[in-house]
Amino acid sequence: xxxxxxxxxxxxxxxxxxxxxxxxxxxxxxxxxxxxxxxxxxxxxxxxxxxxxxxxxxxxxxxxxxxxxxxxxxxxxxxxxxxxxxxxxxxxxxxxxxxxxxxxxxxxxxxxxxxxxxxxxxxxxxxxxxxxxxxxxxxxxxxxxxxxxxxxxxxxxxxxxxxxxxxxxxxxxxxxxxxxxxxxxxxxxxxxxxxxxxxxxxxxxxxxxxxxxxxxxxxxxxxxxxxxxxxxxxxxxxxxxxxxxxxxxxxxxxxxxxxxxxxxxxxxxxxxxxxxxxxx
Amino acid sequence: xxxxxxxxxxxxxxxxxxxxxxxxxxxxxxxxxxxxxxxxxxxxxxxxxxxxxxxxxxxxxxxxxxxxxxxxxxxxxxxxxxxxxxxxxxxxxxxxxxxxxxxxxxxxxxxxxxxxxxxxxxxxxxxxxxxxxxxxxxxxxxxxxxxxxxxxxxxxxxxxxxxxxxxxxxxxxxxxxxxx
Ligand code: SF4
Numbered sequence: 001x002x003x004x005x006x007x008x009x010x011x012x013x014x015x016x017x018x019x020x021x022x023x024x025x026x027x028x029x030x031x032x033x034x035x036x037x038x039x040x041x042x043x044x045x046x047x048x049x050x051x052x053x054x055x056x057x058x059x060x061x062x063x064x065x066x067x068x069x070x071x072x073x074x075x076x077x078x079x080x081x082x083x084x085x086x087x088x089x090x091x092x093x094x095x096x097x098x099x100x101x102x103x104x105x106x107x108x109x110x111x112x113x114x115x116x117x118x119x120x121x122x123x124x125x126x127x128x129x130x131x132x133x134x135x136x137x138x139x140x141x142x143x144x145x146x147x148x149x150x151x152x153x154x155x156x157x158x159x160x161x162x163x164x165x166x167x168x169x170x171x172x173x174x175x176x177x178x179x180x181x182x183x184x185x186x187x188x189x190x191x192x193x194x195x196x197x198x199x200x201x202x203x204x205x206x207x208x209x210x211x212x213x214x215x216x217x218x219x220x221x222x223x224x225x226x227x228x229x230x231x232x233x234x235x236x237x238x239x240x241x242x243x244x245x246x247x248x249x250x251x252x253x254x255x256x257x258x259x260x261x262x263x264x265x266x267x268x269x270x271x272x273x274x275x276x277x278x279x280x
Numbered sequence: 281x282x283x284x285x286x287x288x289x290x291x292x293x294x295x296x297x298x299x300x301x302x303x304x305x306x307x308x309x310x311x312x313x314x315x316x317x318x319x320x321x322x323x324x325x326x327x328x329x330x331x332x333x334x335x336x337x338x339x340x341x342x343x344x345x346x347x348x349x350x351x352x353x354x355x356x357x358x359x360x361x362x363x364x365x366x367x368x369x370x371x372x373x374x375x376x377x378x379x380x381x382x383x384x385x386x387x388x389x390x391x392x393x394x395x396x397x398x399x400x401x402x403x404x405x406x407x408x409x410x411x412x413x414x415x416x417x418x419x420x421x422x423x424x425x426x427x428x429x430x431x432x433x434x435x436x437x438x439x440x441x442x443x444x445x446x447x448x449x450x451x452x453x454x455x456x457x458x459x460x
Contacts, residue, residue, distance in 0.1 A: 181360050
């Protein structure tokens with residue numbers, strides 16, 4: 001039995017909240033910088049150049065990449081042989097978020113009640129997804145999520161007969177409706193299968209996968225590629241002002257589902273696709 | 281076309297701006313987003329005044345990150361404009377001349393932009409670090425208790441935006457989707 005103290009968890013989550021908001025993962029950054037060369041639209045090129053410059057300024061002048069520093073989404077894969085010492089885990093995660101958002105000069109964007117809407121002033125609580133796995137390691141992913149793009153995400157409860165075509169149609173419709181609102185170029189996370197809530201969590205998880213890593217399932221890999229191509233033919237472009245760079249990537253995750261259903265969740269993320277992973 | 285203009289706006293200038301123009305704004309603009317709009321709207325409904333003279337001014341839909349010592353403002357990019365749609369026509373009727381945000385607007389807002397000869401600009405979403413460099417001073421002037429959502433008076437220099445909806449109602453988002 002291995003022990004991990006919650007002080008270590010707090011410290012890591014704090015650092016990860018800050019890191020995620022000042023530097024993008026290299027795959028996302030390279031895609032943004034590379035897109036400027038491939039874009040034909042004049043406005044599109046100019047916007048992509050501004051996004052590259054924005055990443056430089058964020059890093060060099062210590063200004064968050066975007067003012068919406070997100071709600072902190074945390075994925076925890078906890079090895080079942082780990083014993084956690086200190087405070088309770090949920091408190092530790094939220095303490096890490098609290099310290100990260102304060103010390104990192106990040107915006108506090110969380111309200112305590114969805115209808116009364118008072119700001120909690122420390123960006124807590126985060127949204128935590130736990131998974132218990134074999135082993136004695138703890139993997140933490142911190143993915144601050146902006147809501148301009150979150151608001152454009154959708155779930156479809158399709159019929160099995162809708163099949164692959166139906167899935168494609170749902171994704172393209174969601175991207176078209178999101179248009180300029182989700183700060184394109186976007187990253188599209190898709191969850192297919194499971195149940196109503198399972199596909200949504202899969203879609204969120206898909207957003208944390210490396211953009212250069214395709215699905216291991218051959219038919220899904222093909223679907224990812226075809227849909228990315230079709231999205232980029234929609235003409236929405238950077239900032240929604242026209243061009244071929246509408247999406248930087250499409251990541252799809254799947255799960256077994258019921259004989260009667262074909263749930264599909266499409267989680268849209270902007271180009272500020274933040275995620276930092278650490279293994280303790 | 282690239283244009284350099286001053287804020288507050290002048291109607292003659294606004295009328296010349298066309299959807300698709302690149303515009304660099306220098307002058308005083310005001311930041312306000314969801315909660316500040318709701319409060320201004322409620323004040324107007326109760327026959328009260330709003331906290332600044334809106335005539336010929338520009339509102340920037342912004343809630344910045346906190347600034348570090350020595351910085352004027354933190355990350356300062358646009359938020360999604362459509363959440364302000366409900367409140368916008370009353371502000372345009374009061375004299376608001378320009379808005380900076382990102383994303384689509386409702387038909388009611390577009391009609392009100394035409395009626396009031398105003399303009400809707402987009403700034404690049406997700407470029408908050410770059411845009412913060414164009415803001416030279418920032419002061420909270422109202423609704424301090426709203427934190428990031430307070431109303432700020434900002435002095436900007438060559439603040440880069442694109443005309444999306446011009447005073448005739450031409451809409452760049454529609455134009456690019458039709459031509460693709
Ligand atoms: S959608 Fe993304 S880039 Fe756009 S404002 Fe929100 S966090 Fe920033």
